[in-house]
Amino acid sequence: MKTITRTTLTICLLTLLVQTQTFAQGCVAIRSTGGICVMNEHPDSTETNGKKGYWIYNNNDRYYKSFRHFIGKQEQFQRTALHNNVINKVFTQDNTFTRVFDDRWSVSADLPIADNSRSQLAGTGRFSTHSFGIGDISVTGLYWLFDPKKATKGNIQAGLGLKFATGQYDYQDYFKTASGSRVLAPVDQSIQLGDGGTGVALTVNAYYNFTHTFGLYGNFFYLANPRDVNGTPTSTTTPASATKIAVTSDVESVPDQYLIRFGASLAVHKFNFSLGMRDDCLPVHDLIGGSDGFRRPGYIIAAEPGITYSFKNIALYAYVPIAIIRDRTQSVPDIRQTELTGTYAHGDAAFADYVVNVGISVKF
Template identity: 55%
Template sequence: MKFTLKFLAGTAICFFLAQTNANAQGCVAIRSTGGLCSMAEHPDSVTSDGGWLFNSNSRYYRSYKHFVGNQEQHERIELGTNVINHSYAQDLTLTRIFNNRWSFSIDVPYLVNSRSSLYEHGGKERRLTHSNGLGDVSLRAYAWLLNPAKAKKGNIQAGLGLKLPTGSYTYTDYFYNTGANGAKTLGPVDQSIQLGDGGTGIITEINTYYNFSHRFGLYGTFYYMISPRELNGVSSARGGTPSAKAVANGSDIMSVPDQMMVRMGANYGVGKFDLSAGIRYECLPVKDLVGGSNGFRRPGYISSIEPGVSYRVHKFSIYTFVPVAIARNRTQSISDKITTQLTGVNAHGDAAFADYSVNLGVSFKL
């Protein structure tokens, strides 16, 4: 009982931070933000010698409902013109806990995606494009800001790191009925199923908790990734020639956007189980904090309720979280705004979102 219940309320929030693209799941390309942050171990539970923590997190979602702003385009499903993305991410995270205050982690994602659509294949028949392979690896350092010896009920953890451009952002597949005489064309797959974005991101993170008792506590997480690179040089024309409209509004080249996530909620310990309920907000901003914001992107956000449960035995934990969408919004991009200015007619692109995502994982203290 020394640690299992008293601090379990503060641990569940960081057994997974998945996203991603992930992560506004679907055509809004928010990628996985990693499988674990070092808050999975409260500082009072760690000896002065520290230790190692290994986490494996799996995430799956299916996006198929289209939105323009916050309005769902029900007719897309009825007519069979909707885009359907299936996305699977496997994050492997190794954390070195140096002591009860400092830690460092490396997250390695492997992604498997498929995208079914009509419009990308000449509008004649529904076809698939795929991508699979290593995603963007991230490195992060964490520190508890309050002295664990004095902050018994709550603490704040700050994280800083880098997201490296290790995942392919030029992944190609065949698009059918797009070439001369209906031939297939080899070109870069859609931004939403690319394995990476081509940029080095600066990761900032805040994790906090407060335990009212050995059973009940609150948690909060703030994550923001700054992407200084504006464009990655990859054409959005899927192997074809960009349209005059795309060239005019700058959407002919893929953008490298920022990402944001906020989570907050409560945990309740029952024996070796920890039950959690919270809200989750994921966003791909219209404008980046640093650098330009032009290029092709589908900005938007998704708000979800996020129930979860974890089970802990000694050095082993297993958990599941299922964020369920309650609000989805495909916001107006910079390219949309440029088109609006050029034509005098309001332009607002759409994006497909998922109803929910499923996250399953295990954690071992080595």
């Protein structure tokens, strides 16, 4: 029973706890939204120190460097060769607190803190802009659809949450002009702390154990942002052109985002090894509301190896999604500009090769 319960807990908790924390990857601004789920390893597991229910604290640290430019699936190798590529460095710390009420219900709250920088070329030299602060806070209610006391091999968890516009979405820093002067303006959308919208998030987590040590997992997450645009201008050192205004790319969009993960997990003593695939996507069109404004839609298909070491009520983990396919899709303003000018328009985006996620989870 101990082996079964430890494996079940490890597979579900530590492969799902990065379900929405580890969004990729550069100019495609798929932001961290936190989130954690827990599978009760035993019907009476909600009893901790003689008290009903328990808490889980998870700290996830994410880092990536995006520098490879893509238009569609085609990498723009000349940008790197000419050293005029944009380089984003993003560090996000997610602090997630989950209250497990019983063997089916739980509620989690996530507080992200971000430290971002963006290096780009102006004139003959490079300069950097930065952002630092709290991101968009989210709260999620989670429920296991099947009774864990009976569904001992597999289960499905559904969650519904709210993402609040607590992160600053018009953060400003100084930009360098071609003449060498400095202008204070909003930083690029890719390193803004928030998106400016209150969103509704749907989460589905599932797992199935074939044996005491081997099982499968899957996650689906969709964040719907009904707000159309947030009012933050995209122009920095020069005024927006008439064309940008006409196609609405002069102001930032408030986009949806989604994540799909699936894979297999193998428990060996106190270690858990997992290998899966993931699709991080910022869609062209929102599910609810308008899709106006500037956004860099696209998706990243990645292989995701992971390792977890658990002891007592503590677990340490590391996950490193490695990009296989990167696609910067054509945005709504791109489509409108193509129709308006008669010339095909398709913006680019910078992507990372991989994302590093390390963290600790503590049950108390």
